[in-house]
Each structure stands twice: as structure tokens, then as C-alpha cells.
Amino acid sequence: MLSNFLKVNSKALGHIRTFASKSGEIKHNFKKADTYLCDGPSDSTVTNKDELISFFTEMSRFRRLETVCDGLYKKKLIRGFCHLYTGQEAVCAGLESAITKDDHIITAYRDHTYMLSRGATPEEIFAELLMKETGCSKGKGGSMHMFTKNFYGGNGIVGAQCPLGAGIAFAQKYNKTGNVCLAMYGDGAANQGQLFEAFNMASLWKLPVIFICENNKYGMGTSQKRSTAGHDFYTRGHYVAGLKVDGMDVFAVKEAGKYAAEWCRAGNGPIILEMDTYRYVGHSMSDPGITYRTREEVNHVRQTRDPIENIRQIILDNKIATEDQLAAIEETVRDEMEKASEKAIAAPLPQARELFTNVYLQEVPVRGVEFVNSFKP
């Protein structure tokens, strides 16, 4: 059992306070966001059984997806570069619940869970990772090149997606769609120059873009403390409003997301959300994740701030479901991911000609070693 494995100490989760009313509404308090140039959302929310179960299920799916990826990688079925999201689930789940599927998201290379939250099937995600024809990018990209409706990837170059987010947001403003764009980046990417170019353009033209800094404390193997002057990413936009949010509490993320989306839709221009979160795993599969931080540090976060255990505790405290019922949900999730990965493993590899497709709109001749052996569409 996951809960046994994590050895969760319920007393350690003491900062969560919930109050159930007779109508089935549950009040939940969380750490108030730090604010910059704005008032920010309140420090409490009202939730209910359906939402709690939904968050529990979604975040369990996110985590299980990554656990299966980890297993497939260790079996050498997934190759190359692969970055897992384990620990950061509340950010994805909370933000997705704060916006609609017509809003837009662009992120960096830790992208598997965003695919799932945007509505892609686990099978197409696994198939992409396994380089299969049924993958979301026809198996051509792999881990960091995933795309689906209103989700613009999956971007491997650190920070490069942020100006794209501003461009996507400009189109929303120009076309008066009323939709917003979430441009995600990490604390490592926060030091890339192009992020500041994007801040300026977005602010200058009042673009509906929410810049989201997922601060998991480490840019690859370098601690934020050693890479970043000043430690507040939410104030770094200078003239851009910001919030610092407890990114391990899905409700804190949701409320901040709603506040930011309303801010943008009201025409106030961009806003920055710094998500105080943590990744349990290494930067990538080749990083054991404990050379630049201690095992104790990782375990401490797991035991005191885990986003899924957090929700489990609320559910149990309010007697919304029993441990057995939650275990059944986890079993269903496990089954879903297992079946999806089996299907993906059984799927065919892409046709060889796919090497030459999608280079340009029209298929063009691609020169091989000799002219006669070149690819001709």
C-alpha cells in the first residue's frame, strides 16, 4: 500500500484544518499566498465529497502514470531522456481545476501529467514514451515532446516555452476568446533571459498569460539557493503581479489559479504564480536525486507535505470514504495504467518513412547518401 510505503504520520499533517457541515460542504484552510502588487485569494475554500474524491483519483493517476514510466524505463523499454513529476501533482491537478479545457497550457519537459490532465489517454502517453506509432507524436518525440488539444508541449530547451506562452496569449486577446494561457517553467528556467523578455511583452500588451514557476527547489542538480539571487520568484516580474502559493496543497493551487485566471480575463495583463513544490525523484532518470540533497530532506517532504496523503487525510478525517474505498480507487488506477502500458508495449513501431514526414508541410525530397537512395515523397 502506498500509505504504508510512505509511512505517513497523520500528526505531521496537522496544519490542515477542515470542518464538515451537514450539507456535505467541507471548509478547508490552507497557507495564505504571499502577494505582490495584488490582494490574492483567501486562505480557505469550501469543498465537497465529489471534488475530494476527484482530486484523490486524479492525483493518484498522475503518480501511478509516473511510477509505470519509471518501471518501463528501468526495463529499458523507455529510452533516452525522461523526467518524472512525482511529488508535484497538486500543481497540475489544482491548476487544471481552476481553468477550462478551452484555456491553454504550455510547459517544459516534465510534461506527462499535463497530457493526462488535458485529456490525453495514458495509452498515447506511454506509446509516445515507448516510441510507438500510437503515441501522441507518432512516437517521433518521446518524453519531452508531447502535445494534445490546447496543450503546446512538452518543450526540451530550458525556458524556451515562456515567450511562446505570451504569443498564445496574444492570440486570445486579439481574437477576444476570453481564454488564458498558462506558461509553466521551473526555478531553474527562471534565470533564462527570455523569460524576462516574455514578462515585458506580456505586461506591455496586457496579455492574458499566467506565468507559473514550479519551484521544486532544484534546477537539475543545483539548489535554488546557489543559482538564484533573491529567492522570491513571484516578485521577479517587477511590474508583474505575483503570488507565492503552497504548491503541495491542491486547494491552495486551485484558488490561486482561479484568482489568476480572473485577473487575466479582467484585462489586467499577466500574473506570476510561484508554486512552492518539490520533486521526490531525480531531475531525470540518470539522476539518483540524492547527491545534491539528503535522503532525509526528501523523506521529510514526503511525510509532511505529500499532496495525495494530504487529501487522503481530509477524506478520512471527514469520513467521506474509508481506507478500503480509497484503496479500491488506487487499485482501479493501477489497473488502468497497467492495461494502458500493456497496450502501448504491444503497439507497432512507426513506419520507417516517418523519418522524413513533418519536416515541412509538404513532404520534400530528403537527400540520402546517394541521390538514387534519397527519399522521394
Next chain:
Amino acid sequence: MLRGNNIKKVNSLLVRSFHSTVGNRSGGPSTPINYPSLEIENAGEKQKMNLFQAINNGMDIAMQKDSKAVVFGEDVGFGGVFRCTVGLRDKYGASRVFNTPLCEQGIAGFAIGLAAQGATPIAEIQFADYIFPAFDQIVNEAAKYRYRSGGQFDCGSLTIRSPYGAVGHGGHYHSQSPESYFGHTPGLKVVIPSTPIEAKGLLLASIREKDPVIFFEPKLMYRSAVEEVPIGDYEIPLGKARIVKEGKDITIIGWGAQMRVLLQAVNMAEEKLGISCELIDLRTIQPWDVETVVESVKKTGRVVISHEAPKTGGWAAEISATIQERCFLHLEAPIQRVCGYDTPFPLIFEKFYVPDHLKNFESIKKTMVY
């Protein structure tokens, strides 16, 4: 023209057991491929090193002898993702070996400024695929500093190291070979080593070179290439190719990780067809050793050039153009380029994409019967 006074002879050949355990990545046999490395004489005792250890050893010597040498880049403090800088911070302190934020443009610009002040910056860009945010700084600032100030300022002591090339499953952003972009820029020197011994000597020469050098390291070989490397201080001059193997029928030109593939093709051509191939390791992409190539082509009349980067606009095109200018009447067959396809570097199709020993063998065969 050797600057390292420890070297007597650079071109003498000695076959060493330099081999790869991942030789079958391009469809070839998985048995070790002997690659003839060069002999460095009088560089002191030797020690078994792989490519990253040889590079580490080179930087160690550079820092020990030049108190102004500094090493920095993303994660280099704890050894770097490929372990090239391991132990250097402990030895030389955190003020000379340090991590930078993830900001390639800033790293390059910072390094140029530091070099202009007379320091010896050895900057690392974690993957050659990440060098493009720094492209402006390298091409517009580093390459032109000396020229646009009429010689008043320069960043000649700058060296930028970066791992390049196919690695098995790197995909679009961890596999590219961008040497041609930089070779196209006057003011820069571009170096790519092919063995641990070569890597150490060329790196020391690059660090001490008084023009900015982009030093691309074949990441496929960091661990797989192992040989006995002299632990002393030696340099291999830039701009000089190495004739790895002499031959009379056809000239084969490559660099970096491709040298091992070419040796395999050359061995096949000799064993199966009795063709005598002359194999040249270009070592320096810019300025490249035109004379050694021309001399060889005038002797053989046939040429195959091979690199991983896409064919169109690749460095083989530059070499081909020069060969036809200088050796037109000596050519017996069209110059062949065996390169990557004109597509982004693929993930799943890497084995189809890479110019492996079989493609090179076919090309040698065709060129011979033309």
C-alpha cells in the same frame, strides 16, 4: 609546429586497444573496434582513462599551471552530468570551479567578458543542443571582438566545451552536431577530438589558444572509449589533421565519434574488397587542414567524407568544394558525402539516420567502381 615541448612526434601510429562496447548502435558488431590512437612520447607515465577522465585530466593540468583558469557551467561544481569536472572544485576551490544558473546566453557572455580581462575561462554548455541560446554571444560577440575593436580587445583565452552527437537514444535535443554553424563563423576555432589521448592534447591546446575555441566532445565515447593516456602535460596543435591510416586507393575523411565508424568501414573495404583506404581525422573543423586533405586526394583521386550532421550545408560540403577547387583534375569519381539525413535528429529512427559503417562501406564501393 608543436607548442608542447613534450612532444617529439605526433603522427607516429600505434594501434591501441581503444574500443567501444556500444559498437552496435549503428548496426555493427558489438565486439570492440580497435582504433589506432597516436603515440605521445615523453609525456610521462600513462594511466588508463576514458574520454571524460582524459578531459578532466586536461582541465586539471590547465588549472594547475594557469592560476587564471576557471571552470564553470551548469552543474559542473559537483562534476557535471558527464563527470568531466569531477573533483576539480575540491582541488581548486569554489571560486575557480562553480555552477552557473541555467542561462546559456549569460554563461557565454560572462565567459567572453572574463576572457577580455585576461582570465582563462573554460565554460561548459551542458549539451551542444543547448548552445543555441548562446549563439548570439558566440557568433556576434566572441567571434568578432578582436576584429570590431581593431585588435584592442579580444576574448582569445575563451574555450567553450560541449558534448555533441548521437548517444543512442538522445532524441531531438540531446543528439545534434552543430559544428557547421560555428565553422561558418570567421573568428572562431572549432575542435572535435576522437580519442581520449587526442581529447586531452587538443583540449590543452584549445585552452591555451589565443583565439576563442568551441570544443565539441563526442558524448557517445565519454565512457566507452578507454586507452592509456599520458598523465603529463602535452598539446596537439590545432588546424592539423591526423592521417590515422595510410592508403592509396581512396581518401576517407571524418572527425569525432565518426572516426570509429569509418575505421570499421575501412576495415570492411580492405578485407572484403581489397581496397586500400587512407583515413583522415580532421580534428579541427575550423581552420581545417586543407593541405593534408589535398595531398591525400591528389594521391588517391577518390574521396568519401562523413559526418552525423545533416547533409545539406554540413561541413562535408565545404570540404568537397575545396577539394574540387584544388584537385579537380586528380579526381577519378564524384566526391561522396555520407551524412545524416536532412531531418531533425530523430529518436526512434536513429539507427536509420546515422551514417553507419555499412552506408560508408557502400559508398566506398560505389566510388571505387565509378
